[in-house]
Amino acid sequence: MTTAIQENLLKLHSKLNRMSELVLEAVNESVDSLLDKDVEKAKRIKKGDKQINSIRWEIEEDCINLIATQQPVASDLRELIALLYIITELERIGDYAAGIAKLTIVMGDEPHIKPLIDIPRMRDIAVEMIESSMEAYIDKDERAARAIHIQDDAIDDLYKQVNRELISFMIENPSTITRCTYLVWIAHNIERMGDRVTNICERIIYLATGERADDL
Numbered sequence: 001m002t003t004a005i006q007e008n009l010l011k012l013h014s015k016l017n018r019m020s021e022l023v024l025e026a027v028n029e030s031v032d033s034l035l036d037k038d039v040e041k042a043k044r045i046k047k048g049d050k051q052i053n054s055i056r057w058e059i060e061e062d063c064i065n066l067i068a069t070q071q072p073v074a075s076d077l078r079e080l081i082a083l084l085y086i087i088t089e090l091e092r093i094g095d096y097a098a099g100i101a102k103l104t105i106v107m108g109d110e111p112h113i114k115p116l117i118d119i120p121r122m123r124d125i126a127v128e129m130i131e132s133s134m135e136a137y138i139d140k141d142e143r144a145a146r147a148i149h150i151q152d153d154a155i156d157d158l159y160k161q162v163n164r165e166l167i168s169f170m171i172e173n174p175s176t177i178t179r180c181t182y183l184v185w186i187a188h189n190i191e192r193m194g195d196r197v198t199n200i201c202e203r204i205i206y207l208a209t210g211e212r213a214d215d216l
Contacts, residue, residue, distance in 0.1 A: 005076045008066050012059060012083060013138060016090075019055040020134045023090050024127055026052065026097035027193065031123040034104045034186065035116055045101035052094040056087045082207040086137060089196045093130065096189040096196075103182050113169055113176050119183070122158045122190040125151055129197040136204050145204040146213075148197065155194035162187040 026045050033041040063080050066072065072080060129151050136144040166180040205213040 005070050005072050012062055015055060015059050019090055022052050023094045024130055026094055027127055030097040030100035031120055033101060037109050039105050039108060042101040042104040046098050049094050049098040053091060056091040059087050060084060078207055082203045085203045086200050089200050093193050093196050096193050099189045100186050103186055107182055110179060113179050118158045118162050119187055122155050125155050126190055126193040133197050133200045140208040142205050142208040145201040149201040152194040152198050155191055159187050159191040
């Protein structure tokens with residue numbers, strides 16, 4: 001029999017799905033705007049962050065009301081707490097995408113110092129991690145969550161590679177320091193996205209097993 005709490009959880013999952021779609025769109029397009037030097041697209045991404053934040057607060061309010069009125073226990077309560085945690089992490093990922101958009105606006109139509117290859121690769125891995133983590137949450141799939149977090153190592157490796165390369169550019173040609181610094185910040189934003197998804201995976205593991213996974 002479907003309980004009122006379970007019916008409400010399904011509605012919350014639908015809202016979470018909408019929020020994650022917007023976050024994924026922002027992450028994808030923030031890097032696209034950088035690659036294309038598309039300032040107008042970057043402005044739309046920055047403005048769209050408000051919608052992500054709005055859905056986050058809506059879900060949070062729904063969760064609090066559900067806890068207050070339905071007094072869920074055991075797995076239902078654990079799922080609501082996990083959901084509150086996950087929307088916070090997603091909202092921060094949206095902030096990182098908006099941060100990339102802001103830097104793209106600052107750089108304007110300045111030429112790239114080189115073809116950008118590793119930053120889009122970092123973005124692609126981050127997007128895959130976000131998509132997979134949302135599926136793992138809905139399925140309460142511990143094994144999938146453990147597998148997803150391993151991808152963060154690939155993002156970290158690319159981040160180090162980007163840093164090394166940009167530092168070389170700055171040493172060889174000090175006139176590139178400002179542009180290289182912006183790119184380092186952009187790469188850092190994507191690296192933090194991977195960390196946030198890892199946090200989500202830890203919460204999914206706790207939801208599925210009741211065991212903490214702080215060592216991911």
